[in-house]
Amino acid sequence: MTYHPKSDFVAVMMERGYLADCTDYQGLDEALMSGAQPGYIGFDATAKSLHVGSLIQIMMLRWLQKTGHRPITLMGGGTTKVGDPSFRADERPLLTPAQIDDNIAGIKKVFAAYVDYNDGPTGALMINNAEWLDDLNYLEFLRDIGRHFSVNRMLSFESVKSRLDREQSLSFLEFNYMILQAYDFLELNRRYGCILQMGGSDQWGNIVNGIDLTRRVLDHEIYGLTSPLLTTSDGKKMGKSQSGAVWLNADMLSPYEFWQFWRNTTDADVGRFLKLYTELPVDECDRLGALAGSEINDAKIVLANEVTALLHGAEAAATAEATAREVFEKGGVGDDLPTLTLAPADLPASIVQLIVKSGLAKSGKEAKRLIAENGARLDDAPLTDAGLMIDAGALSSPIKLSAGKKRHALVQLAG
Secondary structure, X not given: OOOOOOOXXXXXXXXXXXXXXXXXXXXXXXHHHOOOOEEEEEEOOOOOOOEXXXXXXXXXXXXXXXXXXXXXXXXXXXXXXXXXXXXXXXXXXXXXXXXXXXXXXHHHHHHXXXXXXXXXXXXXXXXXXXXXXXXXXXXXXXXXXXXXXXXXXXXXXXXHHHXXXXXXXXXXXXXXXXXXXXXXXXXXXXXXXXXXXXXEHHHHHHXXXXXXXXXXXXXOOOEEEEEOOOEOOOOOEOOEEOOEEOEOOOOOOOHHHHHHXXXXXXXXXXXXXXXXXXXXXXXXXXXXXXXXXXXXXXXXXXXXXXXXXXXXXXXXXXXXXXXXXXXHHOOOOOOOOOEEEEOHHHOOEEHHHHHHHOOOOOOHHHHHHHHHOOOEEEOOEEOOOOOOEEOHHHHOOOEEEEEOOOEEEEEEEOO
16 A cells, blocks of 8 residues: 555654554554654563564564654563464463563563663653453453453454364463453553554454454554564574574573674565664665675675664674674684583583584584585584594684584683
């Protein structure tokens, strides 16, 4: 559709590729033109860190604040106890309240890098939906809220339908999730004047439910906006790499490995990712994304530096780039590489074990295949002997292991 936005926020969403759909473009635009408005995205606390798959949502909250509005990061301390069934083949494992609190503490660190929590009109708010969900009276909730939901309509939502079509069990617990998410929007509107919920396009049904419920109960107009579900140009889900999830917390993935993930972006994705994950002007993103040949590698370094600087700071980005240059151009080891430190009691150890322990392969079988296919190197020399044993003498100075051209790790002796 061709819509010409009035508000800065909707303009940025459209121009940079964040927008998949909106429940009412004009209504949202006019509301945003009338002063600082709160908008929220919910994040379930299923792990101690969010990963790159959540970064598009975090950037949307950042732009909401940058364009003069108030971002709300809603932590699902309550809903995590249920688990979102959207587009999942099975039920999520249930976590204890202590695990959930621990995960929320880890996730909070990431948000602080992107939005500014303060008491001003555009200051971000961190809210936990356990605040209203934990003490709900079940019978009152059924009578006051449950009566507004049509089961027929809920069964028609794609996220539920896909489970039922595959004849996979959907528990009553999970079926309640969308009612709780709708209730979150109602409570955020009632308590904080929140007029906007954002999320990935898989959340469309849940968002519409919240808007409908709020209209029925409070007679308030509120809005929903979704972002496209991102895949890389080769069809892979955003946020996964060869070695697993690309976590945002530095203690779960080093800034160097995070930088390297962006440096390894496929050529076709560079321009799009610059628009979504950095704040460079759109014209500059288009220019960099259109570079060809070896020049596109310079654009990938700009992408890696900009994204890493937003999350981990400019110094971490500069260090990661310097380490990468040292590793790739000079064959050096670099100070910032992922490092495996062994105690003397761990030795001797097979080279296959060390490749697995350093994170360059997920299993011994994968490590042996890497060696057999000439994809492994030891101190930049081809590694051909899968039976090689490493003793303390071999570790008198650190050794460098490599898987392919781009993934490296150091192995050193403690002490």
